[in-house]
Amino acid sequence: MDKPTVGIFDFACCEGCQLQIVNMEEELLDLVSVINPVQWREGSSDKAERVDIAIVEGSITRAEDEEHAHDIRSRAGIVIAIGACATFGGVNKLKNNFDLAEVKQYVYGDSARMHHLNTQPTKGINEVIHVDYNIQGCPMNEKEFSYAVRCLAKGVEPVIPNHPVCVECKMRGNVCRYEYNEICLGPLTRAGCNAPCPTGGFWCFGCRGWVDNPNTDAARDIMDYYGLTVEQLKGKMRLFNSKQEHTDE
Amino acid sequence: MSKTVDINEQHVTRVEGHGNIRVRASDGAVEQVEWQVPEAPRFFEAMVRGRDYQDIQTIVSRICGICSVTHSLAAIKAIEAAMGISVSEQTDKLRILTHYGEQLESHSLHVGYLVAPDLLGVNSVLPLVESHPDVVKTIIRIHRLGNDWMELLGGRRTHPVTLRPGGFGKLPRESELKKLRNDLENIIPDLKTVAQVIGDLAPKLPAFNRDTEYISLLNEGEYSFYHGRIASTDTEETKDVDEFESVVNEYVSPQSTAKWTRWHRDAYAVGALARFNLNAEELKPLAKETAQNLGLTQGCCNPFMNNVAQVVECVQVVEHGIELLDDVLSQGIEEEVPAPKPAPGTGVGCVEAPRGILFHKYSFDEHGVCQGGNICIPTNQNHANIQKDFESFVPQIIDRDQEEVRLLLEMLVRSYDPCISCSTHYLNVDFV
Numbered sequence: 001m002d003k004p005t006v007g008i009f010d011f012a013c014c015e016g017c018q019l020q021i022v023n024m025e026e027e028l029l030d031l032v033s034v035i036n037p038v039q040w041r042e043g044s045s046d047k048a049e050r051v052d053i054a055i056v057e058g059s060i061t062r063a064e065d066e067e068h069a070h071d072i073r074s075r076a077g078i079v080i081a082i083g084a085c086a087t088f089g090g091v092n093k094l095k096n097n098f099d100l101a102e103v104k105q106y107v108y109g110d111s112a113r114m115h116h117l118n119t120q121p122t123k124g125i126n127e128v129i130h131v132d133y134n135i136q137g138c139p140m141n142e143k144e145f146s147y148a149v150r151c152l153a154k155g156v157e158p159v160i161p162n163h164p165v166c167v168e169c170k171m172r173g174n175v176c177r178y179e180y181n182e183i184c185l186g187p188l189t190r191a192g193c194n195a196p197c198p199t200g201g202f203w204c205f206g207c208r209g210w211v212d213n214p215n216t217d218a219a220r221d222i223m224d225y226y227g228l229t230v231e232q233l234k235g236k237m238r239l240f241n242s243k244q245e246h247t248d249e
Numbered sequence: 250m251s252k253t254v255d256i257n258e259q260h261v262t263r264v265e266g267h268g269n270i271r272v273r274a275s276d277g278a279v280e281q282v283e284w285q286v287p288e289a290p291r292f293f294e295a296m297v298r299g300r301d302y303q304d305i306q307t308i309v310s311r312i313c314g315i316c317s318v319t320h321s322l323a324a325i326k327a328i329e330a331a332m333g334i335s336v337s338e339q340t341d342k343l344r345i346l347t348h349y350g351e352q353l354e355s356h357s358l359h360v361g362y363l364v365a366p367d368l369l370g371v372n373s374v375l376p377l378v379e380s381h382p383d384v385v386k387t388i389i390r391i392h393r394l395g396n397d398w399m400e401l402l403g404g405r406r407t408h409p410v411t412l413r414p415g416g417f418g419k420l421p422r423e424s425e426l427k428k429l430r431n432d433l434e435n436i437i438p439d440l441k442t443v444a445q446v447i448g449d450l451a452p453k454l455p456a457f458n459r460d461t462e463y464i465s466l467l468n469e470g471e472y473s474f475y476h477g478r479i480a481s482t483d484t485e486e487t488k489d490v491d492e493f494e495s496v497v498n499e500y501v502s503p504q505s506t507a508k509w510t511r512w513h514r515d516a517y518a519v520g521a522l523a524r525f526n527l528n529a530e531e532l533k534p535l536a537k538e539t540a541q542n543l544g545l546t547q548g549c550c551n552p553f554m555n556n557v558a559q560v561v562e563c564v565q566v567v568e569h570g571i572e573l574l575d576d577v578l579s580q581g582i583e584e585e586v587p588a589p590k591p592a593p594g595t596g597v598g599c600v601e602a603p604r605g606i607l608f609h610k611y612s613f614d615e616h617g618v619c620q621g622g623n624i625c626i627p628t629n630q631n632h633a634n635i636q637k638d639f640e641s642f643v644p645q646i647i648d649r650d651q652e653e654v655r656l657l658l659e660m661l662v663r664s665y666d667p668c669i670s671c672s673t674h675y676l677n678v679d680f681v
Contacts (some may be wrong), residue, residue, distance in 0.1 A: 010267075012289035016314020016407045022358060023406055025393045026386075030376055036432055037375070041262045061289045092312045094296040103295040106621075111501035119290060131641075139314060139407045200404025200411045201418025205307055 004052035004153050007039035009072050011058030011065050012020060012122070016139040017083035018057055024142050031146055034153045052077045053152060057130075059085040059092040060123040073129040078152060081125045082145060084138040084207050084240055091138065092122040093242040116198060133158065136239065138207035141193050161192040162212050165204050169195035177203045178226050183236045188214040188246070206240045214246055254647060256655050260311060262658075263363040263373070264667050270639075270658050274647050282643045284635045284662070285504035294622045295611075302328050302591055302617040309609065309624065310408045313668050314434045315358070317408045318351040318399060319602040322475070323609040328414045330491075330596025331613050334589045339582070340416045342573050345475050347402040347412065348600065349566035350529035352474065354395025355603035356521070357558040359666045360447065361388030364556050367660050368445050368450040384446055387439045391563070394436050399571075401425055409470030430574040433567050437535070441566050444539050447560050454553040455657060459641045461634065462514050463523035464496070467603050472524070472531040472565055474601040480527050482548075483513040490599035493608040495627045503633070509633040510625070516633035519605025520665060522549060534573075536565035536588065548621050552638055553664045559603075591617025602627050628667045635665060 008018060018040075021028065038048035054076035060066055061073070075078060077118060084090025095103055102114040113116065125131055135145050148158040165186040169176075177184035177198055184203035186195070190211045197204050223230055237247045253276040264380045267288045272283040290442045293312055297305055306321040306327060313320055322344055329336065338342075365384075377385050396406045401421055403409030411419045421429075466478025467487060468525060478487040478628050488496055497510040511517065525540070529547045533538065540546075540561045545554060595612040605627025612620040638661060646654055 012291055014311050014314040016311070016317065019407055022362065022392075023396055025389050025396075032375065040373070041260055058289075061291070062619035065289060091296075091308055092291055093577040094300075094308070095292050098295060098298075103292050106295040106298075107290070107292050108501055115503060115505065116287070116503065116506055117290060117501075118291070138311065142337070196405050197410045199419075200409075202404065205304075212262070235301075236304075239300070239307065 003034060003036040004077075004107065005038045005048065005050070006035045006053045006055065006149075007048055007072075008037070008041070008055045009039075009057070009068075010041070011056070011069070011086070011125070012061045013058030013083065013085040013155045015057065015085075020139050020142040020145065024146060025148060031149065034150060050075050053081055054079045054123050055149075056080065056094075056167045057082050057086050059089050060125060060128050060232055061092065061119050063120065066128050069125060069128045079125075079129065080133045080135060080148065082135045085131070086125045087131075087136055088124040088126075088241070089122050090207065090242060093155070093244075094238070095119075096121045096243050097238065098191070119225070119227050120125045134160070136160070137193055139142050144192055161190060163191050164211055164214070165189045165193065165195050165198075165208075166193045167191055168193070169198045169204075170212035172199050176200045176238035179220060181226075183228060183233055186237060187219050188216070192223040203236075206237060209241065210244070210246050216246060254651050254654060256651060256658070258655060260555060260660070261659050261662055263366065268662060268667065269654070270662065272654065272658070274643075277647060278641050279647055280389060282636075282639045283504055284639055286507045286632060288506055290407050290506045294624055297619045300619050302332070302611075302613055302619060305611065305619060306412065307317075307408075309622075310542045311592045312393065312624070312626070313660075314407050314663070316351065316602040316604070316607070316668060318348055318403055318412070319600050319607055320609070321409055322348060323598040323600045323607050324611070325412055325414050325609050326598030327596045328598070328613070329589075329610060329611045331594040332414070332589065332592040332617070334415050335595070336416055337583075337585060338353065339585065340578065342577050343402060343413065343417060343421070346570060346573055346577075347399060347409065348474060349570045350395050350398030350402065352566045352603050353563055354392060354399060355666075356389055356563050357391040357395055357443075358424075359560050359603075360556055360563075361385075361392065361443070363666075364663055365450075365659075366664065367656070368453050384442075389440050391436060391443065394432055397432070397623075398429060401429055401649050413587050413591035416585050418585065420582055420586065423578060426574055426578055428581070429632060430571055433571050433574070435563070436567060437564075444543060444560050444564070447557060448543050451557060451604075454551070454556070455642075456551065456659070457553065457638075457642050457645065458550045458636055459552075460553075462517040464512065464513065464517050464519050464528045464630070465524040465527045465606055466599065467527050470531065472528040472536075472569070474524075474566075474605045479599070480608070481512060481517070482523075484525055488658070492599045492606065492608075493599065493625065497608070498631060499629070505632055506638070507626070507629045509631055510630045511633060516637045517630065518552065518634040519627045519630045519666075520555055521562050521603070522552070522555040523605060524601060525549070525558040525561060529586070532565055533568035535568050536561050539564045552582060552661060555666065559591060561667070576600070591615070600641060602668075604628060604668050618670055626668070628665070629663065630663045631667065635662060635667075
């Protein structure tokens with residue numbers, strides 16, 4: 001079988017997920033033995049018409065970005081969204097909690113009406129085009145990315161975890177962040193990251209999005225147990241998961 | 250000579266973010282030269298409003314994947330300034346060390362993966378794996394060390410989690426710091442190799458000079474990335490970082506979704522070359538020797554030499570990093586738990602990102618809820634200067650083949666190591 005051609009594309013984001021591809025170091029050289037990268041603006045001057053796999057980073061925030069996303073979809077066999085901005089909007093969706101005209105005015109002042117500064121409510125890529133696979137995280141985990149791309153290059157379905165971060169956090173022997181009087185989103189958030197944030201003395205802020213059917217009853221019980229409120233929990237949930245299912249209900 | 254040049258390069262490659270280059274000339278006369286920034290704006294300054302002060306660095310770190318430590322530290326310094334929170338000397342040193350890891354990672358990525366392909370005449374680093382395997386492996390070793398360094402101290406390679414207002418959420422163990430010190434010592438031969446390779450290729454950098462105002466932090470007795478006052482090569486007068494808004498004088502250009510800046514002239518430059526021009530006498534011995542070997546001297550006004558200044562800074566952060574680690578280890582790591590108390594106020598935090606001076610400013614109410622922010626990014630501060638370089642450089646090279654003009658302009662943009670996601674995102678050459 002020929003090596004599948006791969007293109008990497010980006011929209012509004014910090015490009016930290018593409019950085020994780022570079023951060024694979026020597027393993028990236030190994031990965032290009034099973035794929036054929038034909039377009040990657042950040043890393044190469046080469047450009048391609050059609051790709052077997054399109055890897056897409058970033059959120060959609062403008063009409064021209066929607067058109068570009070449709071163009072990528074029409075030129076690609078498989079579309080993989082990488083990182084919170086692409087998979088569900090992530091931190092970029094904080095903007096959607098405000099009035100857009102007011103947000104523009106706040107940042108650009110009297111110039112806000114200039115046409116090139118136009119913006120729309122933030123969307124994940126899946127709200128604009130069909131996405132075949134999601135690699136979650138802010139940034140995405142480069143090992144999970146490498147695993148998924150290798151699977152697809154060999155025609156195998158990648159398996160993405162669907163259990164909460166608490167499972168991995170416990171396996172790393174961490175003291176629960178609630179014991180430090182902090183609100184941690186580990187009980188709701190999809191694992192696969194190996195809990196680097198609680199291990200680094202911080203709370204989980206939900207950058208991988210929620211597990212399917214999160215146990216929200218248990219989350220309420222935790223709030224009760226530690227004398228916290230559901231409203232406080234939701235405030236933390238809005239950081240990366242504004243305007244998502246479970247965040248605002 | 251009758252010549253028409255039409256370059257309309259959408260989204261310049263091998264840069265972080267999206268930029269376009271537009272050049273139009275007929276009969277050798279230049280009609281249009283523009284550096285355009287079409288990156289989608291993300292409105293961070295508006296999005297932080299209403300958030301708890303403990304969430305701010307988590308949000309604004311996402312301005313940029315490759316400067317996430319710098320953004321986190323600038324935000325935390327601003328929060329601490331606003332709330333009157335002081336930190337220990339240990340915290341200060343460990344933060345600078347975390348930041349040095351990012352400088353090494355970012356500079357080695359830029360010089361090794363993004364710039365070297367231009368100097369070796371290929372489109373990306375991948376062909377170099379075949380043609381120059383030892384050089385690529387050397388760059389990878391340096392890049393990985395920068396990442397391991399950040400991960401050890403910051404808890405993650407990108408978007409750190411240990412850095413918090415008041416101190417570190419998790420401190421490194423002394424044994425880990427000793428291993429890092431050893432790794433830094435062992436990377437020096439690799440840095441010398443890279444300096445040699447870049448030295449051999451440096452003659453390929455265009456000999457383009459344009460008298461430029463350079464701006465960076467300046468702090469007596471050190472080559473400063475983290476402490477000090479705002480300094481310019483145009484004046485002896487320095488300014489407190491609290492006064493940054495009177496330095497950057499931001500304005501909106503129709504060419505750009507990123508704001509532009511100007512101080513004493515219509516443009517100024519920030520970054521490794523700016524820091525070198527203002528701080529060179531404070532370089533550590535090996536870094537100083539590297540600069541000499543590479544022909545980099547104070548007062549250099551060739552923007553392409555920013556790549557060379559980055560190599561010098563890689564040596565500087567490793568050399569000073571070893572000193573700082575020895576210092577921290579000689580005193581032993583003291584367990585400290587950050588215990589900040591929210592207070593109302595406004596504060597500014599300033600840190601030198603790999604690509605230049607960065608300012609964050611926030612206001613908080615008595616509960617520590619953010620009321621607003623102003624963030625001024627290094628790449629924004631370079632956009633106007635890139636435009637001025639274009640205006641001066643294009644007439645000098647317009648007689649050359651169109652592809653060569655395009656390549657040289659792309660190289661010029663790349664030499665600034667722009668982080669357009671930061672500034673908002675950008676790079677395309679458009680020859681019309």
